[in-house]
Amino acid sequence: MWFFTRRRIHESLSLAAVLSAAISLHALWIVNLLIGRYPDLTVYFDLASGLGIICGLYLFGLVVFFFSLGTIAVFYKDKDCSHHRLNVFLFLLVSLIIYVIMTVPVVYELLV
Amino acid sequence: MFSTNLFFAINFLSPDFLIFFIFGALAVFTFWLRKKPQHKLIVWLLFLLEATFVWKLLAEIFFPLSHLVTEQYLLWSVVFITHRWLVLLPIPFLLATAIVILLVYHDKISDHHAREYRRCFSLLMVSSFVLFLLSFGESLF
Numbered sequence: 001m002w003f004f005t006r007r008r009i010h011e012s013l014s015l016a017a018v019l020s021a022a023i024s025l026h027a028l029w030i031v032n033l034l035i036g037r038y039p040d041l042t043v044y045f046d047l048a049s050g051l052g053i054i055c056g057l058y059l060f061g062l063v064v065f066f067f068s069l070g071t072i073a074v075f076y077k078d079k080d081c082s083h084h085r086l087n088v089f090l091f092l093l094v095s096l097i098i099y100v101i102m103t104v105p106v107v108y109e110l111l112v
Numbered sequence: 113m114f115s116t117n118l119f120f121a122i123n124f125l126s127p128d129f130l131i132f133f134i135f136g137a138l139a140v141f142t143f144w145l146r147k148k149p150q151h152k153l154i155v156w157l158l159f160l161l162e163a164t165f166v167w168k169l170l171a172e173i174f175f176p177l178s179h180l181v182t183e184q185y186l187l188w189s190v191v192f193i194t195h196r197w198l199v200l201l202p203i204p205f206l207l208a209t210a211i212v213i214l215l216v217y218h219d220k221i222s223d224h225h226a227r228e229y230r231r232c233f234s235l236l237m238v239s240s241f242v243l244f245l246l247s248f249g250e251s252l253f
Contacts, residue, residue: 009216017212018232021205028201054197058169065205085228092232096202096239103198 012076018088020068022095027064028057029102036112128248131168134161135241142237145230146222151214158211165204199247203240210236 035041035053045056101107134157141154213229213236214221221230 011216014213014216014229017209021202021209021236024205025202028198032198054201057197057201061201061205065208082225089228089232089235093235096235099202100243103195105195108195 010077012079012081013073015076015081015084015088016069016072018092019072020065022088022092023068024061024065025095025099028061029099031060032057032103033108033111036108128168130164131161131244134164135237135244138237139241142234145233148222151217151219151221155211155214158207158214162204162207162211165207169200169204196247196250199243199250203243206236206240206243210240 031045032053035045042053045053045060047055047059102111138154138157138161141150141157144150145154210233213233217226217229220226221233
C-alpha cells in the first residue's frame, strides 16, 4: 500500500487531523445545542424522516472535519509546527471533556 | 432451538461484538506502542474498526428495520435517543485521526519527539472505547 511505502508525510497533516477532530467536536455540540434552543433549525438537519437530526449532524461533522483538515494542513504546510504539539493535544483533551459534558441530557436540558 | 441458535449467531456476527474484539486487540498494541510499535498491524486494525463502525452506522441509520433497532429504542424519549447517537457520533472522527497520526509517523511513533502524538493516540483509543461502551450500555435499556 502506498501509505506504508511512502517515506515521509509531513507532520502538519497529523497536527491538522488532531486539530480538526477537536474543532468538529466543538462544532457538533454547539450545533446540537443551537438546534435544541432554536427548533426552526431542525429543518436543515432532519434529512431522514423518523431519525431526527442525527443524519444532518453526521454530514455536518464530516464537512467541518474535512474542511478544517484541508485548511489547517495547507496553513501548516512546510512550517515548523513542533512547538504546537502539546497545545494541540491539550486542546483535543479539553474538547473531548467539553463534548461529553455538553451532550449529557441533564446539562443539555438545563441549557436548552 | 433453531431460532435460538440463529438469534445467537446473528448477535455474534453483529458489529458490536466485532468492535469489542478489535478494540481488545488494539488495546494490547497501544500499550506496546512505545517499546515495539507494530504500526502496520495497528493501521489495518484501525481501518477494520472504522469500516465496522461505518457498517454499524449504516445498519442503524439507513436500515432501521434491522435487528439492531429494537422496540425499546422506539420507545425511548427523544433526548436519550439523541444522546446515544451523540455519543456514537465522534468515534469515526477520532479513529480517522488516529489512522492519520500513525500514517504520518509510522514506526517513528516510538521516538522521543513523538511523545505528544503517542499520548494523543492513546487518548483517542481510550475515548473511542469509552464512548462506544457508553453507547452500548445505553442501547441495552
